[in-house]
Amino acid sequence: MPPSTSQETLDRLGTGVDQLSAFHDGDRLGWTREVFSEPYRASRDWTAARMREAGLDVHVDAAGNIIGRLAGSESSAPALVTGSHTDTVDGGGRFDGIVGVLGSIEAARLLQESGTPLRRDLLVVDFLGEESNVFGLSCLGSRCAAQELLKEDLDRRDYRGLSLGQAYTDYGLDPARLLDVPWAKAPLHAFVELHIEQGPTLEKQGLPLGIVTAITGIERFIATFTGAADHAGTTSMDDRRDAMVAAAEAVLAVRAEGCGAPTHGVATSTRVESESRSPNVVPSLVRMYSEVRSVDPAWLSGVKGRLTAEIAAKAGGLGVDVGFEWSTDNSVVRADSGVQDIAGAAADALGLPWMPIPSGATHDAVHMAALAPMGMIFIPSQGGKSHCPEEWSSTEDIATGVNALVGTLRNLDAT
Ligand code: GLV
Ligand code: MN
Ligand code: MN
Ligand code: MN
Numbered sequence: 001m002p003p004s005t006s007q008e009t010l011d012r013l014g015t016g017v018d019q020l021s022a023f024h025d026g027d028r029l030g031w032t033r034e035v036f037s038e039p040y041r042a043s044r045d046w047t048a049a050r051m052r053e054a055g056l057d058v059h060v061d062a063a064g065n066i067i068g069r070l071a072g073s074e075s076s077a078p079a080l081v082t083g084s085h086t087d088t089v090d091g092g093g094r095f096d097g098i099v100g101v102l103g104s105i106e107a108a109r110l111l112q113e114s115g116t117p118l119r120r121d122l123l124v125v126d127f128l129g130e131e132s133n134v135f136g137l138s139c140l141g142s143r144c145a146a147q148e149l150l151k152e153d154l155d156r157r158d159y160r161g162l163s164l165g166q167a168y169t170d171y172g173l174d175p176a177r178l179l180d181v182p183w184a185k186a187p188l189h190a191f192v193e194l195h196i197e198q199g200p201t202l203e204k205q206g207l208p209l210g211i212v213t214a215i216t217g218i219e220r221f222i223a224t225f226t227g228a229a230d231h232a233g234t235t236s237m238d239d240r241r242d243a244m245v246a247a248a249e250a251v252l253a254v255r256a257e258g259c260g261a262p263t264h265g266v267a268t269s270t271r272v273e274s275e276s277r278s279p280n281v282v283p284s285l286v287r288m289y290s291e292v293r294s295v296d297p298a299w300l301s302g303v304k305g306r307l308t309a310e311i312a313a314k315a316g317g318l319g320v321d322v323g324f325e326w327s328t329d330n331s332v333v334r335a336d337s338g339v340q341d342i343a344g345a346a347a348d349a350l351g352l353p354w355m356p357i358p359s360g361a362t363h364d365a366v367h368m369a370a371l372a373p374m375g376m377i378f379i380p381s382q383g384g385k386s387h388c389p390e391e392w393s394s395t396e397d398i399a400t401g402v403n404a405l406v407g408t409l410r411n412l413d414a415t
Helices: 007-021 038-053 098-113 140-145 151-155 164-171 201-205 243-259 297-317 337-349 395-413
Strands: 057-060 066-070 079-085 122-127 188-196 209-215 217-226 266-274 285-294 321-330 354-359 374-379
Touching (some): 007 038, 038 057, 038 066, 038 098, 038 122, 079 395, 098 188, 098 395, 151 164, 188 395, 201 354, 217 243, 217 297, 243 285, 285 297, 297 321, 337 354, 337 374, 337 395, 354 374
Parallel strands (some): 079 188, 188 374, 209 354
Antiparallel strands (some): 209 374, 217 285, 217 321, 266 285
């Protein structure tokens, strides 16, 4: 940690993580604070209050993003934007996204207290609902900022049959106005997101910082297997058209693609649902939910074709029909090389060693990249754990990230 980090900064970051994590759903594992939930709603009032306390001028846009503005000396110049998210996955931790929001608020405070104001306005943002949620769509707030939320996305339904549009309405946001946000109307100078790595690389390398080179693309699919219901006691193994077995073969095919992928390619199946409730009926209708990720767009498009063909062939051999619904959660996005250089130079000036690093997780930065040159700064995650209650980054490591963010914003302000 550079000597310039004050005890006040460490205290604010440490208590901030503790206080924010108190807003969680006690009925779920870990530190669950899902988008649109009551703990999330309550936590965002807390976050807005922290922004105000840090001297920011706060408003909430029509897409539910909380924006705190620190006025620069030349407010007509394109603004700098930083921030992340405060929602978690089900069973998630206390640092994913949260470090980027609390860290940005602290960075704004430090810039203000330095006595040397920025020339540009600085916007600190808590984007609404970044995590992929029960509607299967990530980055709701930043997607709206970039005008990338599609009308049909509002018809997505969760496991209870509730539509995303209705969830917005119930939360107090007008689904017809979600794209009525000012982001795309004025040019932005740059977007920088501070985030935990969510993987083990920095810790293994003993490095305090990573400068992100690219953010993974994500392709998801739902495969629906249709076989035939039959008596589980009297139908011979040869005569069955078992949809569950076809899904099981497909789970293994997805895993095999991930295992055979070039570096940073992964493939995961998260859910298999059968319509059969009786233990004595051969399953006839099964749905399976999977995703593949990579920073290599060519591998991603190849894997779509291969998996579709291979899963269909295996199912066909079992007498089972299969249909696919593929959707792109996001395409591969490269970080702006200029912002990477500037962030690297800021780390060097602070004497902080760093490495270029790809991101296997997605981020609000993916969508903000459509609006401004984008960069990300990673800090280490203990044991590489993330999206689980054990997720941990030390307050000292967070403070180091804040220092790098301050330096990066200062350098960007001058360009
Ligand atoms: C979100 O964190 C994701 O990478 O899916
Ligand atoms: Mn995150
Ligand atoms: Mn996450
Ligand atoms: Mn994420």
